[in-house]
Amino acid sequence: MKTDEQVRKALQLLEALSAAKGQRVDVQAVCASLDLDEAELDSCLNLISNLADRETGARAVVDRSNNEVVLHGDAGRLQTLRLDISEGMALAAALRDLHIGKEAADRLRRGLLPLDWTPDEGSSQLAGGVAFGPWFPVLREALEDGVRCSLTYRTQGEREARARIVDPAAIETRADAAYLLAWDVEKDAERRYRLDRIADVQLTEDSAERHPYRGESTADSLARTGERVVLAMDAGTAAGIDWDGALPPEPDVHNPEEVRVTVYVGSRPWLFDQVLASGGHMRIVEPQEAADAFLTYARSLLQ
Amino acid sequence: MPSRSTEREDAAQRLLNLVFTLSCATMPLTTEQIVSDTDLGYGSDNRASDLRKFRRDREELARQGILITEVRPEGTPETDPGRWAIDRERTFAAGGIVTADDADLLVHAIDDYLSVPGNPLARPLSSVRRKLVAAGMTTDTLSADGGEGPTDGKASSLSPMLDAVWTSYALRLALPIAYRDARGNLIKRTVSIYGLFSLDGRTYFTGLDDHTNTVRTFRIDRVERAWRPKGSYVIPPDFNIRDHLFLPFDFSRNEAMAARFTLPDSTPREEALAIGGGRGSLKHDDEHACWTWDVEVRDLRAAAAFALAHARSGLRPVQPKALVDCWCELVKEAIARHENR
Numbered sequence: 057m058k059t060d061e062q063v064r065k066a067l068q069l070l071e072a073l074s075a076a077k078g079q080r081v082d083v084q085a086v087c088a089s090l091d092l093d094e095a096e097l098d099s100c101l102n103l104i105s106n107l108a109d110r111e112t113g114a115r116a117v118v119d120r121s122n123n124e125v126v127l128h129g130d131a132g133r134l135q136t137l138r139l140d141i142s143e144g145m146a147l148a149a150a151l152r153d154l155h156i157g158k159e160a161a162d163r164l165r166r167g168l169l170p171l172d173w174t175p176d177e178g179s180s181q182l183a184g185g186v187a188f189g190p191w192f193p194v195l196r197e198a199l200e201d202g203v204r205c206s207l208t209y210r211t212q213g214e215r216e217a218r219a220r221i222v223d224p225a226a227i228e229t230r231a232d233a234a235y236l237l238a239w240d241v242e243k244d245a246e247r248r249y250r251l252d253r254i255a256d257v258q259l260t261e262d263s264a265e266r267h268p269y270r271g272e273s274t275a276d277s278l279a280r281t282g283e284r285v286v287l288a289m290d291a292g293t294a295a296g297i298d299w300d301g302a303l304p305p306e307p308d309v310h311n312p313e314e315v316r317v318t319v320y321v322g323s324r325p326w327l328f329d330q331v332l333a334s335g336g337h338m339r340i341v342e343p344q345e346a347a348d349a350f351l352t353y354a355r356s357l358l359q
Numbered sequence: 360m361p362s363r364s365t366e367r368e369d370a371a372q373r374l375l376n377l378v379f380t381l382s383c384a385t386m387p388l389t390t391e392q393i394v395s396d397t398d399l400g401y402g403s404d405n406r407a408s409d410l411r412k413f414r415r416d417r418e419e420l421a422r423q424g425i426l427i428t429e430v431r432p433e434g435t436p437e438t439d440p441g442r443w444a445i446d447r448e449r450t451f452a453a454g455g456i457v458t459a460d461d462a463d464l465l466v467h468a469i470d471d472y473l474s475v476p477g478n479p480l481a482r483p484l485s486s487v488r489r490k491l492v493a494a495g496m497t498t499d500t501l502s503a504d505g506g507e508g509p510t511d512g513k514a515s516s517l518s519p520m521l522d523a524v525w526t527s528y529a530l531r532l533a534l535p536i537a538y539r540d541a542r543g544n545l546i547k548r549t550v551s552i553y554g555l556f557s558l559d560g561r562t563y564f565t566g567l568d569d570h571t572n573t574v575r576t577f578r579i580d581r582v583e584r585a586w587r588p589k590g591s592y593v594i595p596p597d598f599n600i601r602d603h604l605f606l607p608f609d610f611s612r613n614e615a616m617a618a619r620f621t622l623p624d625s626t627p628r629e630e631a632l633a634i635g636g637g638r639g640s641l642k643h644d645d646e647h648a649c650w651t652w653d654v655e656v657r658d659l660r661a662a663a664a665f666a667l668a669h670a671r672s673g674l675r676p677v678q679p680k681a682l683v684d685c686w687c688e689l690v691k692e693a694i695a696r697h698e699n700r
Contacts, residue, residue: 062371064423067378068486075493089489091482091522099368103375109383110398116379131383135451136494137424139487142529146483154468160461167457168490170424171449180599181528185557186475187633196464196471212671216625229474231560233633252629325671333668335660336692347697354694357670358687 057096065090066100070134073118073127080126101125104132139168148175149182155190188234189251194259195236198224202264204241208256209249212323217255222247223264239267246270274300275320282320285327286342291315293337299330316341328353373400374416378425378445387430387442426450452494462496476560482522483529523585524564528552532588533569539581546570550577551592554600558636565603567592576603601637606654608662615655618662618682622650623673634669651677659685 057065068090073079087097098120107116109131116132118125127133139147147168151161169175198205205224210217222238228248229235235248246269270277278301294305294315301320308314321327328350331338340347376399381388394401394409401409417427426446431439469488473481491497527534533551540546548570555564561578568575621644622631631641631650639654656662663685666676676682 057367059367059370059374060419060422062367063374063419066371066375067423067425071493072489075495089485103368103372106372107375107379108398109380111380112383112385114379114383132379134382135447136490137450138452139490140424142525143483143487143490145529146480147487149480150469150472150484150487154472156464156468160458160464163457163461164465167453167455167496168487180601181554181594182480183554183556183600183604183637184472184475184478184480185559187629188471189627189629192468192471193464196467200463200467210625210627210630215623217627227471229471229476231476234471234475250630252633253627255627323671329668329670332670332690332693333664334693335664335689336696338693339696351694351697354690354697357690 057099062099062103065092065096066103067134067137069097069100069125070104070116070127070132071136073125074133075136078126079128079133080124083120083123083125086125097125107132138170141170141173144169144173144175145182149184153184154188154192156193160193186229186232186234187252189254191254191257192227192234192251194257195224195227195251195254198257198259198264199226204260204262204264205238206256206258206260207236207238207249207254209254212253212325219256221260222249223267225264225267225269227251237269239265239269278320278322282322283324283346284342285319285321285340285346287317287319287331287338288314288341289317289334289338293334324349325353332357369400373412374420376400377416377427378420381427381443381445384444387432387444389440389442391440393443424450452490452496457491457494457496459497462491466491466497475557477557477562479521479525479555479557479562479564482525518562518579520579520582520585521562523588524552524555524579524582527585527588528555528564530588531591531593533590533592534588535586536577536582537584538577539583541581545583549590550575551590553594553598554603556600556604558604563603565600574598574603576605604636604638606636606638607665608656608658610661611658613657615657616659616679618654618656618676619678620652620654620666621647621673621675621677622652624648624650626650626673630672634672634674656682660689663689 069086072081072086072089083094083097086092087094092100101118101120104116104118108114114131117128118132119128147164151164156164195205197203205222206219207222208217208219221241223241224236224238226237227234228237234251236251236254237246237248239245240247246267272280282301288308288311290313291305294317297317299319301322303318305315305317308316319327324346331340331350332354340350377393380399390410390413393399394406394413396402401412403409420427426449427443428446429441430444431442466488469484472478473484524534533549535547535549537545537547548568550564550566550568552564552566553574554566555562557563561580563576563578565574565576622634631652635641635652635654639652641650641652644651659682662682663676666674666686667689676686
């Protein structure tokens, strides 16, 4: 390691030891956390063990045994440092993307960021890829405090958002979006709500209740509750499908140039849009009623 | 002749000694006390050299976030030698400013934020989370194994390439890499990284590519090797990573052309932004009571398909006419496929 890297890692190790319960950490965990191999860890421990002050007689005492590193006494304890520029940039991006309220964000910046550095508020160099929406902090508060909420939300296909009473359970993320897993009190059922489609959240006076969440994957949920539709398409188009509710393609016994893909869908409009976007490469074959509904939907777009 | 490794270790020891000694000192230390102290790592025969070393050490520790400043207690004559202490306010996190609710919110928000696959901020935000917990600002505690809670292990499972790219970007030092493109060509190039983003679970970085002398975007999982970053650079002030978030209609050699789409008035702004990925320009048209999204496209058919994939949201192309015609054509092709079964 270069000098600055050795110093940085030794300081991080002292921070971790100072804050840990009993001032002891597991060797493997701290190596993983600080991205050190065992030789580098021993190098840091060697540097720390040599710390001594002749005037006060203080000395840092650290040792490694039984897969643990332990900091003894108070002399070696290190108060947590402010964030460095790299961490500050990441924090600034996260505060912006998560819509953390101005007052809380200001306190976090004043308490944590380097005092001489101001993150560029218009910083346009980092993008996290998923929108958490402006109601994320309120939802987080509702989750922490176990509060029932009134959620104004527009389901796909609905023209207007409408209010519903929900008990929040968790924030879930996927590559394309962040969702609130919650219980719709009126429907008495589990639902997922895209955070960027939530128009309003109000905390109620009531506490959220415990509910029997299934804890199943999206694919399993769709297979259980979704509508079964069979599509015909060429193998190349089938290879590009990564939908949660899609099963592996099967040969089409009637047409060797095509395969059949069975899909479980929660929204017909969503499926119809994917078929439209394929520009004729996909065809709904079962049920016939779904194919007929698709034609009605597609024709309506041209009107 | 001491090895470079020994010199590096000696330098690291001296820097840590300085921090430790100043932390333990009951009052600021004079310059003389520091530069004449052999235990600290100074005290050579050459005082001028030790003074330069002390100055460079302060600069290095400042880069690490530890600020050593000269203090002059009130009433001290100007002729008195300088005294040095750690500036605690600027060095250490101020727990008294951040409330426990703030810290709890941030810790859990970071956990949610980092659960998005491919997030380029995983390493630095994991470090932020660890510091929040270590500073005792949050009700979360570090476990006995030093684990960080829900993000435990996430930092360690990161691609070393992401670490290399992030470090290069944070230090503003150009990164030499061996990159295999989509056609399978392996080319060595040096990239001055301007920004990072994640898209559909993958992490990308954008920057000035010395091989093409243009701003290009690269996928981190296609970097086969990275060397030590070197050569400082400045990010152009007008650079915006969102201009480089690609959508399906970007993959063509055609010239970019201006396109306009509309969305219904009832669409929440966040949802409208999410559909376009922050690309282009989203405005509310009060006269026509709708959102308009202006963006450059290179592939008209792909742009039409993109609009159809979001048809249920009310996304419709309105300009140019060729795009609208393409959109209608795709719908007719799909109808024909179903009518001619």
